Amino acid sequence: MxxxxxxxxxxxxxxxxxxxxxxxxxxxxxxxxxxxxxxxxxxxxxxxxxxxxxxxxxxxxxxxxxxxxxxxxxxxxxxxxxxxxxxxxxxxxxxxxxxxxxxxxxxxxxxxxxxxxxxxxxxxxxxxxxxxxxxxxxxxxxxxxxxxxxxxxxxxxxxxxxxxxxxxxxxxxxxxxxxxxxxxxxxxxxxxxxNPRNELKSGMMGCATVRDISRNNPGHQGTPGIIVNWMALWALAFTSTRRGFHRVLAHLRKKLPLSPRF
Amino acid sequence: MNLIAILIRIGKVVVFMKISFKILLLVLFFIPGMARAEKRLYLGAGAASYNMGKVTSSSDASTSLMGELYLPLTLSYLFPVKPTWSLEASLSMTPLSVKTTDSIAKTFVMGSLTQVFKKSFFWDLKSGVGLLNYSITGPGGSIQRSNGTGTATFYYPGSSTSSKSLFLDFGVVYHWVRDIRIDFDALILSPISTRRSFSTLLTISKGIL
CATH class of the missing domain: 3.40.390.10 (Collagenase (Catalytic Domain))
Structure with missing residues (x-):
């Protein structure tokens, strides 16, 4: 099977x-x-x-x-x-x-x-x-x-x-x-x-913000863009959802006091 | 009432009970979270709808809601952090290059790191970030195609290139039965760019460790 x-x-x-x-x-x-x-x-x-x-x-x-x-x-x-x-x-x-x-x-x-x-x-x-x-x-x-x-x-x-x-x-x-x-x-x-797109090397998800900054600072191209991209994405995903999740969770706990807990 | 009528009635009752029993089994099978098994490593397969509402596949060139369909395999590993949430690393990919009839091959590899919130005994919510690597490899060679004035020679690419797109991942996990789970992920690729696109990924996975 x-x-x-x-x-x-x-x-x-x-x-x-x-x-x-x-x-x-x-x-x-x-x-x-x-x-x-x-x-x-x-x-x-x-x-x-x-x-x-x-x-x-x-x-x-x-x-x-x-x-x-x-x-x-x-x-x-x-x-x-x-x-x-x-x-x-x-x-x-x-x-x-x-x-x-x-x-x-x-x-x-x-x-x-x-x-x-x-x-x-x-x-x-x-x-x-x-x-x-x-x-x-x-x-x-x-x-x-x-x-x-x-x-x-x-x-x-x-x-x-x-x-x-x-x-x-x-x-x-x-x-x-x-x-x-x-x-x-x-x-x-x-x-x-x-012309393939590479967001690990280019700017902030297409805005080119990070890359534009790094152009004025020779020697700092590439890596800062990658780090900031990932940090920005993670922060956006985390902060935009966690508060919402907790609100929903609090609401559900009020409505369903016997809901299973982990 | 003669014997034959009684036997027919008994037969009907038996058939009814058999059907009822099968329906009952079916219902029990579909009741979620009957025995949620806490597994760390999941292996699954799914369907990814790529570039939803972005590309056309109809002769009048109107956009298709479903986009392009890919069927990737998925491997996920959960790192428990707190009792209420875990971090999950996932890798989805088409195991072999998906080929067109003209032998141009496309490979779809997607890695993501998501935070999985346990919301109930059978539901989880998750959000995170990921990277999509989309490779296109051509076979080389040429083909004759219409050009409006007859035919002309056009050429297939002879090498491989790949694009890399960051994405946000918002998903729901449904623990179906025991160690089988169904994930629905909504992906926002290049979220801050004008080239933003949306994809969905529906995956059914089995816990193997």
């Missing part, structure tokens, strides 16, 4: 509920961008000149940035950068630019994102948005949510990701079935593989 139980437990533990996997844009990639914050500059004039509202484009960029910044186990932070006049060329920071006549065929490509790199990591990139108003894939023909999905998808390419297998992943090539802007576990795994 014990053996059967052990086999059952072990068997349950190796069942795979997963059925998909992320990919990368190049076989040479060994990690993601070598930066804590990757900003995306925007060539607004290239878009407004093609009838695309800068406000709408920036709203889509902000939504996309916010989405990637919620990936739980990733360390890289995205941000919208400066307004620039750079064209569609590999640059660091990557630039988002609108073009007409570049994405001509087929007619359903809304945007393209790409990167170039060295040493196994992306070092430059850009995103170009379809600004051809004669095409059905013209950026303005899409809802705000779909526009944000498109920009987030292309940002995924600039980060180094390739296409995913399942239609619900952000990195799936077709957005037509999507009505919400969300990451799948596959997308999270991809960005995590490229």
């Amino acid at each position: 014990k053996i059967q139980t052990a086999i059952l437990f072990f068997g349950l533990s190796v069942i795979s509920p997963h059925s998909l996997a992320f990919t990368l844009g190049s076989s040479s990639l060994i990690a993601g961008w070598n930066t804590e914050t990757l900003t995306f500059d925007v060539n607004e004039s290239s878009c407004t000149g093609l009838g695309i509202s800068a406000a709408n484009l920036n709203a889509a960029i902000d939504s996309a940035v916010e989405l990637w910044n919620k990936a739980p186990t990733s360390s890289i932070k995205l941000a919208r950068g400066a307004v620039v006049s750079t064209g569609a060329a590999y640059s660091n920071p990557p630039v988002i630019v609108c073009n007409s006549g570049v994405i001509t065929s087929p007619d359903f490509v809304v945007a393209q994102g790409t990167w170039s790199g060295s040493g196994g990591r992306p070092t430059a990139g850009y995103i170009q948005v379809n600004g051809d108003s004669t095409k059905q894939a013209y950026f303005n023909n899409f809802s705000n949510t779909q526009a944000a999905i498109v920009i987030a998808h292309e940002m995924g390419h600039v980060l180094g990701l390739g296409h995913a297998e399942k239609e619900y992943a952000l990195m799936y090539y077709d957005i037509s079935s999507k009505t919400s802007l969300n990451l799948s576990q596959d997308d999270v795994d991809g960005i995590t593989w490229l």
Whole structure:
């Protein structure tokens, strides 16, 4: 009986509920961008000149940035950068630019994102948005949510990701079935593989407070962050619950005077 | 009343008694804390729902409440400190890497230190902190996938990386029968970060020492 139980437990533990996997844009990639914050500059004039509202484009960029910044186990932070006049060329920071006549065929490509790199990591990139108003894939023909999905998808390419297998992943090539802007576990795994998060080395659970302090005190990096992280977590868990537990316990003792004691 | 009718009635009564007895046994089996055994070392298996409400698995990309499912094994050791509470060190992990159909393997290892408060003969409450190590290992190689204009070659990662996230653990322990307990843990990963996520872990364990 014990053996059967052990086999059952072990068997349950190796069942795979997963059925998909992320990919990368190049076989040479060994990690993601070598930066804590990757900003995306925007060539607004290239878009407004093609009838695309800068406000709408920036709203889509902000939504996309916010989405990637919620990936739980990733360390890289995205941000919208400066307004620039750079064209569609590999640059660091990557630039988002609108073009007409570049994405001509087929007619359903809304945007393209790409990167170039060295040493196994992306070092430059850009995103170009379809600004051809004669095409059905013209950026303005899409809802705000779909526009944000498109920009987030292309940002995924600039980060180094390739296409995913399942239609619900952000990195799936077709957005037509999507009505919400969300990451799948596959997308999270991809960005995590490229830029894994390590809270034992980074700041206070993502706030970077401890690390920022330690930067001003060379020689004190790393260890203080770990200690303070653990102390803070433990203190939070302990103090926030113990008083509550004792109140509940006191209440129960009044209500149930014969409750067993240990 | 003839003999056959009497026998049928007796038969019905017997069947009724048998069923009642089985129901009684079942009820007795489910009565909690019948004989709580104080064990130190527990071995169990469970189900972890990871990134609840954070990721999507539907074609319209709406978020899934349950997140991703993992089925880890758990080893726990209790250090009695006072009669009313103990410290518990736990290690949960998927014993083999969970593989996708594309052979990307994920390993889920979670260590925690919790303070377990004995609240009644069959209930405990616990809170503490822990560390989740989430590893992703790729097989390398390439695959052809649609890219909107046909197909393109994409690549699987060829090495392993792991992320480490601190978490708060709030849980309830239910001492079911004898040395078997059921734990329900609510985990808040990266609690102060904007990347905060929630997971739950349901574990059934047997005291072995």
